[in-house]
Amino acid sequence: MRILVQTEPFDATALMQGFGAGAGAVVTFTGLVRDDDGLVALEIEHYPGMTEASLTRHAQAAAERFALSDVLVAHRHGRIAVGEPIMMVATAARHRREAFDAADFLMDWLKSRAPFWKREIGAEGPRGWVVAKDTDEAALDRWTNPQ
Template sequence: MRISVQEAPFELGAESDAFAEGVAGAGAVVTFTGVVRDADQGGLAAMEIEHYPGMTEKALTAIAEEAMKRWSLADALVIHRHGRLAPGERIMMVATAARHRKNAFEAAEYLMDYLKSRAPFWKKEILAGGGSDWVAAKDADEDALKRW
């Protein structure tokens, strides 16, 4: 299991390949990558993501360990960036490996739902026209957590 909270971009192909090659006995590997989205088509200049070092890694480790046990994963990977990111940049990646695809998919969804709603990151949208807004929690993201 690997957790990385980093400012630097990550190489999706290299991370996926390294994860898949390091997993023994798994019949399924699932990956998901989140990208900074400009919902207003040109209205977003950047996304600033803040976190508390140490606290964030501890929280992500705990939830990844829960996923490992709950879905009998062979391995899990969580990468989440912080700092200033432009629209289209990769913000996070989750990878899970399990003997069966259902476990790998469900564990990946669980981790993504947690990252979206409960992980200790604070996001601020920097608007192209000037100004900024903190990103508020969405009801749909909270609802997604209820199924777990």
Template sequence: MRVSVQPDRFDPAAEMAGFGTGPTTGAVVTFTGIVRDDTGRMQALEIEHYPGMTEAVIADYARAAAERFGLSDVLVIHRHGRLAIGEPIMMVATAARHRQAAFEAAEYLMDWLKSRAPFWKKEVGADGESWVAAKDSDEDALGRW
């Protein structure tokens, strides 16, 4: 298991080198989130967090996913700081004996990260800055777990 909260850009392909290579792994699922601009006015996204606490919370989610879905490996990377549109913002990878467990574990982690990880996001544009509000749909997604 590896959890990283970092300001630096990462290469998803490089992160997968050696991931999930155990003898019982039959499926690996990856998800990489990219900074997007839904408004046409955003120039960057700024992400803040509490160092130490954020990593601990994410590690708890990753351990819970590993136990619940019988994972052989878990990777969670999430960036902070100022990110440009089109840059990778986060990555989740799960490895399991079967594909269903790997897919469900990745979705589980994404739902928990989206609604419970202690990050604060601010959209920065030419016309000012605004904090990103929590979405009801993200909260609703937790109901299935």
């Protein structure tokens, strides 16, 4: 398991070297800063130590829940421009369904609950802090309250 929280861009190809050796399925997801409504960048803040510990606990929970053989979570902080990678999740499991579900589970948690604070920056300057949307909460809720 690898948890990375860093300011510099990450190289997804390099991070995947040797990842999931012996697994039957590997799933990766890389999130990019979207060009929404004139957005120029995101500024992401976090509390060092607390953030890594929280990400590690959740990655371990995913590994147990979905029988993963490997997990990678990389997340950036600081100023990140539109089009740049903001985060990456990789999961490795014996079967594809577990790998896909685990990646989805991790992404839903990262989007709504991970201890990062995001502020939008437009051409005019800072706009405001990003809050989880109802759809983000509903996506997370399906893992704790299955129908």
